[in-house]
Amino acid sequence: MNSKAGNHGHHISQQFNAELEAIKKRMLEMGGAVEQQLSDAMVSITSADSGLGARVMKEDDAIDELEVSIDEECSLILARRQPAASDLRLVLAIIKTVRDLERIGDESSKIARMAVKLSEEGEFPEGFVEFKHLGDRVSNMVNMALDAFARYDAEEALKVAQTDREVDREYGSAMRSMITYMMEDQRSISRILNLLWALRALERIGDHAKNIAEHVIYLVKGTDVRHEKLEDVAEQIVDE
């Protein structure tokens, strides 16, 4: 990647590559921690486990710290190493991805907060099936996006972006069910609203997973595909 000539240059280049790999590894570890947060948040809802919910909310601080620290390391690398081409794209993709990961942590924390509220209400609400279903989908997207980053796999990343459409559809249909529940039983309104916010958080997490996938495509292909039609992106990726 880094193309300095000579033995000394070669040494610097090796060191630099090691630095880049290390920061990417830290980002993927942060990704693993965020995946755990999301999974715990989901369980806290479906098992009405307010203790677990409280723990998820508390651990969000650690995720926030990881974001700041990785972001700082990336700025240092930019300042000291002045990377170009694919190295620069890697550092920028990491900066953007840690921000999405931090937001996924935030949304997980919101889901956990809803779990605490729901468990206070003490009743098993409608909509858990819809929640579990959407949650599994979205968790899978996050996992695939991180996996695509780890392996620089633009095709896998494209699949994540495509899944986001289905998630949006499923989210819409879950919403309609919730509204029906609310209309059928007025006393359930505030309880079901809590679940509605949790569903909304899942949908946001899907968006962030899609963002990460787009950072991967930018990193691998060198083109910014945000806001482009998925069909056009697919063509670009397959063409090569």
Added chain:
Amino acid sequence: MNSKAGNHGHHISQQFNAELEAIKKRMLEMGGAVEQQLSDAMVSITSADSGLGARVMKEDDAIDELEVSIDEECSLILARRQPAASDLRLVLAIIKTVRDLERIGDESSKIARMAVKLSEEGEFPEGFVEFKHLGDRVSNMVNMALDAFARYDAEEALKVAQTDREVDREYGSAMRSMITYMMEDQRSISRILNLLWALRALERIGDHAKNIAEHVIYLVKGTDVRHEKLEDVAEQIVDE
């Protein structure tokens, strides 16, 4: 800022500063466009103007293109100029801010979509007062954050971050009113839910304005204040 020695170096440095100023100007212009989108989206709700709502949704594409193009320019500057210290912080702050601006545009577009839906329902819903009130607050935050960026004013930026707390409180109280409305009149549920999403979008916009303010503090003070207690940040800013 750029500290290359000699006449040639001085020339490069002047050119570079001009480039930085130009990209900052483009970011602020994007900010102005986003402020207009937010303002139009709010009017589309309170005047039940579905035509204006549709226009806001359509113009979101132009905002998206601005984000991609400014982001690309920043990457080019990083690759070609390899800035350090405050120049580097400026470029990174711009990259992050355009992303927040794009999200504000997105949320404005969501508000506009709710306006279109609400005008289909054909009735003047409860909650417009709460919406207008919160919307004015949040618009003001966006304006102040951009202004703080333009003038590198960390104290102004801190005020924005502080306002976000009040917005969160007002959002909570608006939410409770909406839930009461829904409980009082079951037939209003789906209509009021639309307004609920619009309120939620405003609250998010407040978060993004706060993010921008934090980028300004990072830019001016060189420290990352995200996730820090506002009291501590205030102390840091006043100390100097």
